[in-house]
């Protein structure tokens with residue numbers, strides 16, 4: 118009788134252990150959050166150095182360093198999953214970049230660039246988004262049922278504008294030079310991506326002060342944190358339905 122009881126208790130404990138092992142991890146107090154996939158596009162690369170500063174520093178190298186730093190800080194948030202459009206020093210066309218971002222189903226795209234200044238005064242940083250009014254008249258027939266390749270951004274442009282404004286608000290705190298503003302422009306890459314997208318022109322390599330800052334890891338990290346802060350705010354507004362829904366036309 119005692120043996121039977123012991124066997125029964127052992128069996129019970131074994132069953133309990135098995136059921137605990139096999140419990141699904143969800144529902145144990147962890148609220149599953151959908152990670153946001155952010156495509157980071159480091160401008161230029163390979164034979165195309167972009168703008169150049171003194172001592173051989175090039176835009177393609179700084180944008181890649183910034184992209185790597187941004188990806189690193191994003192990964193640490195565990196709610197943003199970064200993916201680099203260009204991962205090394207090689208050439209890539211704008212169509213290839215847009216194609217990759219669309220194919221990999223990014224939720225957002227951030228293209229990193231630096232500007233050029235021709236005066237001693239810093240030109241500041243600017244944030245660009247695509248808009249139908251800034252775009253040149255469509256070359257493709259509007260009667261087509263398939264959205265033309267150069268108008269992929271159209272359903273997302275208002276979200277892109279919101280993202281650009283949030284980026285400006287956050288970057289003002291981490292970039293010591295003035296803001297050149299949030300600007301609508303017919304940017305080739307942005308027009309072709311199927312997700313909210315912005316292009317950041319963070320500073321100028323031929324301006325000595327800006328060039329020096331842009332190469333500093335602390336500066337790159339501050340910029341990365343500001344970008345992430347803007348993305349987190351964007352996501353929170355989007356989840357609350359406070360961003361405009363994608364539109365079919367302007």
Ligand SMILES: [Zn+2]
Nearest residue numbers: 160167230231
């Ligand atoms: Zn550039």
